[in-house]
Amino acid sequence: MNAPLSDEQLAAFARDGFLVLPNFYERAEVEAVQRGVHLIIGLLIEQHQLAIEQTDFAPETFDAGYQALIAHDRALGGVVYDAAKQIPAFIRLVASAQHEAVVRQVRGTDAPAIAAGGYGIRIDNPCEEKFRAGWHQDYPAQFRSLDGLVFWSSLVPMTDELGPVEFCVGSHKDGLAPVRETDLENPDKTGAYGLTLADETARVSKYKTAAPLTEPCDLVLVDFLTLHRSGENRSARSRWSMQMRWFNFADPTGKRLGWVGSFAAGNDLRAVHPELVVE
Numbered sequence: 001m002n003a004p005l006s007d008e009q010l011a012a013f014a015r016d017g018f019l020v021l022p023n024f025y026e027r028a029e030v031e032a033v034q035r036g037v038h039l040i041i042g043l044l045i046e047q048h049q050l051a052i053e054q055t056d057f058a059p060e061t062f063d064a065g066y067q068a069l070i071a072h073d074r075a076l077g078g079v080v081y082d083a084a085k086q087i088p089a090f091i092r093l094v095a096s097a098q099h100e101a102v103v104r105q106v107r108g109t110d111a112p113a114i115a116a117g118g119y120g121i122r123i124d125n126p127c128e129e130k131f132r133a134g135w136h137q138d139y140p141a142q143f144r145s146l147d148g149l150v151f152w153s154s155l156v157p158m159t160d161e162l163g164p165v166e167f168c169v170g171s172h173k174d175g176l177a178p179v180r181e182t183d184l185e186n187p188d189k190t191g192a193y194g195l196t197l198a199d200e201t202a203r204v205s206k207y208k209t210a211a212p213l214t215e216p217c218d219l220v221l222v223d224f225l226t227l228h229r230s231g232e233n234r235s236a237r238s239r240w241s242m243q244m245r246w247f248n249f250a251d252p253t254g255k256r257l258g259w260v261g262s263f264a265a266g267n268d269l270r271a272v273h274p275e276l277v278v279e
């Protein structure tokens with residue numbers, strides 16, 4: 001547990017800014033999260049007395065009934081989204097000793113920390129644009145510390161049609177990228193979703209991209225400075241994935257900011273990092 005990553009894995013993470021760790025989580029830990037989602041969907045179907053058939057729990061079909069639920073009322077999808085981050089098994093995974101060991105090892109720190117409000121379960125619904133994350137780095141949307149880490153893990157077997165996350169390989173090495181606060185092409189995107197990279201096309205075209213097709217229980221470890229975006233879900237199923245963010249109390253930038261959070265904590269990027277925002 002002291003050193004979960006091999007030297008090769010550490011080197012690959014330092015080089016690429018992200019790393020796939022197959023079977024990082026126990027099947028039972030992930031299944032417990034899927035069971036929680038299944039339970040929430042069932043409770044909503046019952047509460048709203050909907051004629052939606054929900055099959056018994058199985059890991060492959062844990063979200064059975066969800067497409068019918070949001071077809072009935074899209075707002076119920078938001079209820080599932082908010083409830084899912086309060087599933088006890090999910091919080092246990094967020095705060096797990098194995099995450100702490102990775103942060104200690106990768107950041108060489110004795111001061112690992114969990115980003116309050118920096119964890120959740122994304123539900124990327126088929127053909128929905130509003131909550132799709134465009135090219136971004138996590139730091140401006142999260143703060144906490146410049147050397148934070150995202151633990152990203154899919155709850156469904158990833159396919160090209162589901163729109164896997166795309167990464168700009170090695171982009172973390174170029175530091176913080178300037179951003180605009182509004183997405184002119186998508187004005188309904190607000191907060192962190194509205195941030196767009198300045199000179200996005202030119203910046204992104206400097207890098208090779210990778211979009212790993214991972215399985216449930218695999219981990220994708222992501223540097224807070226790595227450029228990445230959500231793929232487009234062109235399938236008939238929602239893409240369920242966990243994001244769990246940690247940071248480092250000992251990082252100088254984090255200490256200077258008092259480890260505050262960004263948008264979700266009510267803080268303004270322009271007030272904290274005026275140099276990052278372009279008009």
Ligand SMILES: O=C(O)CCC(=O)C(=O)O
Pocket residue numbers: 122124133138150152165228229230231241243
């Ligand atoms: O899962 C996704 O689509 C994107 C996730 C993301 O951008 C993040 O974890 O920062």
